[in-house]
Amino acid sequence: MAGGSRLRAWGATVGSLMVVLAALTACNPYQYYEGTGIHDTTAAEVAGGWENVEGTRVVLRKDGTALLEKLDGQDFDFEDGWRLTGTGTWQLTDDNGGQVVRLTLTARTRTESRSPATATDTSTPEPPSTYAWSFYVDRDQNDELKLFFFYGDPDTGNTYVMTRETAS
Numbered sequence: 271m272a273g274g275s276r277l278r279a280w281g282a283t284v285g286s287l288m289v290v291l292a293a294l295t296a297c298n299p300y301q302y303y304e305g306t307g308i309h310d311t312t313a314a315e316v317a318g319g320w321e322n323v324e325g326t327r328v329v330l331r332k333d334g335t336a337l338l339e340k341l342d343g344q345d346f347d348f349e350d351g352w353r354l355t356g357t358g359t360w361q362l363t364d365d366n367g368g369q370v371v372r373l374t375l376t377a378r379t380r381t382e383s384r385s386p387a388t389a390t391d392t393s394t395p396e397p398p399s400t401y402a403w404s405f406y407v408d409r410d411q412n413d414e415l416k417l418f419f420f421y422g423d424p425d426t427g428n429t430y431v432m433t434r435e436t437a438s
Contacts, residue, residue, distance in 0.1 A: 303420065305367020306408040311415065313362045316371060316407065319435030321419060324384075326353070328373070328432060336360045338375055338380060342430065344403050348421035352397035362407070369407040371417055375400055376437040405432065 313332070320328045327339040340353040356378040361369050381397040405417035417432040 292375070293310075301405075305365070305369075305370070306406050308368045308407050309364055311362065311369050311407050315415065320432040321435045321437070322430065322432050326363065326432070327435065329435075330360050330373075334359055334361060336373055338373070340420050341375075341403070342384065344419045344421060344430070345424065346422070347401075348430070350395055351384045353380070353382040353384055354378055354397060354401060371405040371407060373403045373405060375402070384402060395399070 286317050314395075317330050317332045320330065324342070325340050326342065329337040330340060331337075336358045338358060339355045341355070342348050342353050343350055345396075354375055358373060358375040358377070360371055360373045363372055375398075378397070378399045403419055405419050408416050408418060410416055414434065416434075418429045420428060421430045422428045
């Protein structure tokens with residue numbers, strides 16, 4: 271009987287360990303991202319031109335209006351392959367997790383496809399005529415501002431990073 275008791279205890283320990291390992295490998299920290307913890311950025315500091323290596327350009331004007339050029343979708347919308355150009359509005363918000371730039375496209379003027387395959391794919395959904403993004407506000411190692419959002423499957427943790435526009 272003592273051997274059976276030890277076997278059950280060992281089985282319970284192994285079973286508990288498997289449950290813990292399954293929980294750790296199934297959860298991704300990006301899926302539950304709560305922010306950068308940045309709280310000291312001003313709207314005047316965020317205003318200006320921003321760019322991405324993929325040719326995206328966003329201008330956040332001091333009056334709260336915005337110009338967007340070739341901006342991709344956020345989260346799973348990125349996988350649809352569309353890129354939006356147009357005008358909109360923006361505001362800097364702050365909550366417990368940190369500051370976020372809320373950018374809203376209110377008037378779409380053009381759409382593009384990120385790749386030729388998605389442009390000809392008839393199953394690709396129609397790009398939205400209005401859209402909203404939430405960019406986290408962060409600082410790099412040189413204390414320069416950067417804006418980013420997650421794209422694609424949240425389990426991968428891919429970030430779409432916008433940096434201050436460089437002079438051409």
